[in-house]
Amino acid sequence: MTAASLVVKDLHVEFSGFVAVDGVSFDAHLGEVRFLIGPNGAGKTTCIDAITGLSKAAGSARIGEQELLGRPVHKIVRLGVGRTFQTASVFDELSVLQNLDIAAGRHRPSVSLLRTRRGVDPAIAQALEETGLADEIATPAGILSHGQKQWLEIAMLLVQDARVLLLDEPVAGMSQDERTATGELLQRLAAKRIVLVVEHDMDFMRRFATRVTVLHQGRVLSQGSVADVQADGKVQEVYLGTAGAATTADMLAVPDLPGVAAGTQKQEVD
Amino acid sequence: MTKLKPRLSLLGIGVFAVLLLGVAPVVLTDHWLGNLGKYCCWAIAAVGIGLAWGRGGMLVMGQGVFFALGAYSMAMHLTLESAGDGVPGFMVLYDPLAPLPAFWEPFRSPAFTLAAVVLLPVIAAGILGFALFKRRVKGAYFAILTQALTVALATLISSTIRETGGDTGLSDFKYFFGFVLNDPANRTLVYLIAAGLLVVCLLVVWQLYRSRFGELLVATRDAEERVRFLGYDPANIKLVAFVISALMASIAGAMFVPIVGIITPAEIGAAASILMIAGVALGGRASLFGPALGAMAVGWGQSSLGSAWPDGWTYILGLLFVVVILFFPKGLSSVLGRFTAARRSPGERPPAAVSAEATAAPELEGVKA
Amino acid sequence: MDALIPPLLNGSAQGALLLLAALGLSLTFGQMGVINMAHGEFLMIGAFTAYLVQQVVHSANLSVPVALPVAFLVAGLLGLLLEVGIIQWMYRRPLDTLLVTVGVSLILQQAALQVFPSQGVPVQKPDWLDGQVNILGYEWPLRQVFTILLAAVCVAALGAWLKYSSFGRRIRATVQNRDLAETAGISTRTVDRLTFFIGSGLAGVAGVAASLIGGTNSQMGMQYIIPAFLVVAAGGIGQLKGTIIAAWAVGVSLSYFADWTTGSLAQVLALMLVIVFLQLRPQGLFTVRTRSLV
Numbered sequence: 039m040t041a042a043s044l045v046v047k048d049l050h051v052e053f054s055g056f057v058a059v060d061g062v063s064f065d066a067h068l069g070e071v072r073f074l075i076g077p078n079g080a081g082k083t084t085c086i087d088a089i090t091g092l093s094k095a096a097g098s099a100r101i102g103e104q105e106l107l108g109r110p111v112h113k114i115v116r117l118g119v120g121r122t123f124q125t126a127s128v129f130d131e132l133s134v135l136q137n138l139d140i141a142a143g144r145h146r147p148s149v150s151l152l153r154t155r156r157g158v159d160p161a162i163a164q165a166l167e168e169t170g171l172a173d174e175i176a177t178p179a180g181i182l183s184h185g186q187k188q189w190l191e192i193a194m195l196l197v198q199d200a201r202v203l204l205l206d207e208p209v210a211g212m213s214q215d216e217r218t219a220t221g222e223l224l225q226r227l228a229a230k231r232i233v234l235v236v237e238h239d240m241d242f243m244r245r246f247a248t249r250v251t252v253l254h255q256g257r258v259l260s261q262g263s264v265a266d267v268q269a270d271g272k273v274q275e276v277y278l279g280t281a282g283a284a285t286t287a288d289m290l291a292v293p294d295l296p297g298v299a300a301g302t303q304k305q306e307v308d
Numbered sequence: 309m310t311k312l313k314p315r316l317s318l319l320g321i322g323v324f325a326v327l328l329l330g331v332a333p334v335v336l337t338d339h340w341l342g343n344l345g346k347y348c349c350w351a352i353a354a355v356g357i358g359l360a361w362g363r364g365g366m367l368v369m370g371q372g373v374f375f376a377l378g379a380y381s382m383a384m385h386l387t388l389e390s391a392g393d394g395v396p397g398f399m400v401l402y403d404p405l406a407p408l409p410a411f412w413e414p415f416r417s418p419a420f421t422l423a424a425v426v427l428l429p430v431i432a433a434g435i436l437g438f439a440l441f442k443r444r445v446k447g448a449y450f451a452i453l454t455q456a457l458t459v460a461l462a463t464l465i466s467s468t469i470r471e472t473g474g475d476t477g478l479s480d481f482k483y484f485f486g487f488v489l490n491d492p493a494n495r496t497l498v499y500l501i502a503a504g505l506l507v508v509c510l511l512v513v514w515q516l517y518r519s520r521f522g523e524l525l526v527a528t529r530d531a532e533e534r535v536r537f538l539g540y541d542p543a544n545i546k547l548v549a550f551v552i553s554a555l556m557a558s559i560a561g562a563m564f565v566p567i568v569g570i571i572t573p574a575e576i577g578a579a580a581s582i583l584m585i586a587g588v589a590l591g592g593r594a595s596l597f598g599p600a601l602g603a604m605a606v607g608w609g610q611s612s613l614g615s616a617w618p619d620g621w622t623y624i625l626g627l628l629f630v631v632v633i634l635f636f637p638k639g640l641s642s643v644l645g646r647f648t649a650a651r652r653s654p655g656e657r658p659p660a661a662v663s664a665e666a667t668a669a670p671e672l673e674g675v676k677a
Numbered sequence: 678m679d680a681l682i683p684p685l686l687n688g689s690a691q692g693a694l695l696l697l698a699a700l701g702l703s704l705t706f707g708q709m710g711v712i713n714m715a716h717g718e719f720l721m722i723g724a725f726t727a728y729l730v731q732q733v734v735h736s737a738n739l740s741v742p743v744a745l746p747v748a749f750l751v752a753g754l755l756g757l758l759l760e761v762g763i764i765q766w767m768y769r770r771p772l773d774t775l776l777v778t779v780g781v782s783l784i785l786q787q788a789a790l791q792v793f794p795s796q797g798v799p800v801q802k803p804d805w806l807d808g809q810v811n812i813l814g815y816e817w818p819l820r821q822v823f824t825i826l827l828a829a830v831c832v833a834a835l836g837a838w839l840k841y842s843s844f845g846r847r848i849r850a851t852v853q854n855r856d857l858a859e860t861a862g863i864s865t866r867t868v869d870r871l872t873f874f875i876g877s878g879l880a881g882v883a884g885v886a887a888s889l890i891g892g893t894n895s896q897m898g899m900q901y902i903i904p905a906f907l908v909v910a911a912g913g914i915g916q917l918k919g920t921i922i923a924a925w926a927v928g929v930s931l932s933y934f935a936d937w938t939t940g941s942l943a944q945v946l947a948l949m950l951v952i953v954f955l956q957l958r959p960q961g962l963f964t965v966r967t968r969s970l971v
Contacts, residue, residue, distance in 0.1 A: 129534070130530065131530060140524055367776075439956055443955075448710075452903060455903060459948070460944065630777050630781060634777055637770065
């Protein structure tokens with residue numbers, strides 16, 4: 039299979055009138071660790087949500103010739119698009135091995151689901167090795183450290199054999215050493231898979247990014263190598279210069295509480 | 309360890325089978341054997357609820373619907389068998405010239421009846437589950453919708469006296485596929501079939517729980533969205549568990565009829581469905597034996613305490629819900645598990661290791677935190 | 678026309694009663710995401726309160742207006758007790774809360790069965806509800822008009838209170854984003870308790886209205902809880918407007934179905950209708966889309 043790139047064109051996402059992503063285009067290829075950065079509320083995660091089918095979106099997101107938008111979540115996954123979440127979501131009550139086994143399962147015939155697992159899949163063993171989780175094979179995922187959970191999520195993507203890895207803040211809450219290990223892991227993975235990282239951590243971005251897209255208020259502000267982006271005046275103005283004020287930006291991005299229509303509540307977006 | 313534990317529960321099922329099939333018919337009087345048969349029926353339904361609710365997270369509050377499908381299929385056949393070539397007595401009562409309703413006719417055939425007991429719940433649960441799960445109806449919505457259905461069905465049966473016997477139900481069955489039900493030996497046979505089916509259901513969920521499907525079901529229960537992002541459609545996973553649990557409820561209903569000798573809307577309505585849940589909650593919803601044993605305990609309470617001291621029994625049932633769900637959400641089996649774990653290694657193991665051991669082998673006791 | 682108008686009028690009153698029963702449920706469900714299955718029994722307690730008040734205030738003309746606030750208080754306080762005693766420990770387990778309240782409802786039913794005669798108690802209707810009004814040439818019983826007015830007053834009061842009072846704003850803030858509300862200095866504990874008090878109290882008011890229309894017995898709560906929940910679900914959680922429309926629609930269709938078939942078949946059909954509707958719009962009539970994945 040030749041390396042198909044992920045190409046996103048003119049992506050629009052709207053939540054009942056609020057435009058979260060407004061005409062964003064970017065692409066990601068094999069061999070690069072692609073970063074998507076921007077202050078909170080810039081629309082980074084929403085872009086990933088749109089690509090993976092979690093949010094309805096207009097525009098286009100393709101892998102090679104395959105259009106992703108408009109398909110249900112699990113069909114998109116079957117096209118080889120895998121993602122992680124901001125808050126590491128693994129199956130807490132299952133062991134590391136069981137987590138990985140489930141992730142590997144979609145390639146198996148469904149009748150085999152009725153059988154008991156015997157031994158460890160070679161793909162699983164390899165992913166365990168790759169992510170340094172080999173010693174934790176029987177540990178319930180719920181008691182892994184924060185960093186280990188994120189590695190487990192990445193390992194799940196590996197056994198799933200995802201062609202495109204969309205990683206949402208993969209180093210949040212990690213120690214400096216863990217960050218370095220993760221960054222190196224991503225660089226290794228990028229040789230065979232498309233890696234797109236959404237990150238806050240500027241230092242991590244500088245060290246490991248090949249190419250960067252900066253989002254701001256749902257639009258692309260700047261695009262290019264780390265050096266290009268850092269040199270961009272607009273970026274310095276809205277983001278790098280005000281990195282400390284990110285939390286303020288977050289507060290502003292949430293609609294004014296008491297002003298919203300009576301009795302609204304959290305709802306699943308399908 | 310992980311190899312040993314499933315074997316251990318298989319041994320447990322074996323002991324259970326010996327007690328039910330070997331010891332009970334010898335030791336118990338005819339009366340109590342009949343009662344035990346009734347509890348076995350509730351236990352079969354409970355095993356299914358354990359699968360759907362305990363492992364799958366779908367609170368099925370309307371198992372009465374599927375119980376009714378099996379029970380009324382069987383009851384119609386037995387009624388026709390007792391009536392011979394004629395029209396069942398209760399129909400003649402309302403209108404001496406009434407013809408047999410068209411939907412009764414095929415139930416003259418034993419083969420059709422057995423097929424209906426299996427296929428009706430599979431089809432009904434398949435359609436219902438497909439519609440609900442694909443639309444991502446879950447949680448309280450799913451629970452109340454299923455309960456609404458069971459209320460609707462009970463109301464429907466109550467209001468169609470001529471066709472279904474209404475509130476009086478169907479009763480006075482003389483034969484069970486040719487066997488005279490008055491004969492104690494035949495009643496023992498019917499009991500043995502019910503108990504045997506219970507053992508089979510336990511074996512089925514035992515294999516399901518230790519299979520990859522069982523792990524996937526638990527994963528879907530705990531993080532449905534995450535499962536979707538692994539390329540599975542959670543709706544299909546839940547559908548399979550829901551259909552199997554419906555099938556078990558139907559089998560339970562079908563065996564309930566020859567054992568108890570009567571089926572009425574009260575046995576399938578909201579209250580009856582809630583009673584089935586009570587047993588599962590008491591025993592331990594996600595464990596292998598919990599639902600069956602809990603249902604038998606609640607069944608015993610219902611038929612002995614419920615008739616001797618009906619007022620008190622309702623309070624006990626209400627309190628059971630409150631106390632068990634509030635303090636022992638994993639049921640009595642988890643209390644037992646904690647107790648034995650504590651006795652085996654008094655305070656030596658760090659808590660993390662204990663929980664690791666418990667979760668490493670969810671095949672046995674259900675998933676413990 | 679003769680076949681069309683009377684069921685419409687009857688159904689509107691039935692819908693108003695359903696709305697009263699659903700109003701409190703919508704509030705507590707919207708707030709906490711759990712179903713209080715004992716809500717129907719709070720309604721029953723409201724109806725029995727109407728009866729008890731009548732034993733003290735003998736004139737039915739006076740006792741009904743007195744019973745309304747008393748029933749609100751009694752049911753509200755019981756709701757508060759339930760929240761403080763049980764539900765507050767279970768906010769993270771919504772499905773389990775549903776089952777615990779099933780237990781509570783069994784206990785309350787049994788208690789009512791033992792305290793009051795099993796066949797139920799008679800609640801005297803006040804004279805001023807005896808007449809009819811003439812609508813489009815049809816005689817509309819004043820009792821039905823009263824139910825509709827009562828529902829309208831409750832809806833208006835609840836709506837205004839949610840919208841204009843500071844407590845109402847806090848409730849809405851908590852419903853929308855509990856964590857953020859907490860960081861904004863709102864005591865979500867107080868908000869939960871108050872919401873439960875008001876929601877349960879509304880069930881009490883609904884009970885008084887129900888006692889004037891149907892029988893008052895220990896089983897009456899069960900008749901209301903499932904239709905009320907379906908109304909809440911069909912209307913869209915936490916959507917006052919949707920709840921009103923759904924209640925009216927269910928009431929009217931029940932009434933028409935009953936006219937065409939029989940009472941029990943009508944219930945089956947109405948249930949089916951709601952289930953099919955939820956198939957088409959699982960989120961109910963009105964929804965607000967948000968980014969959250971919960």
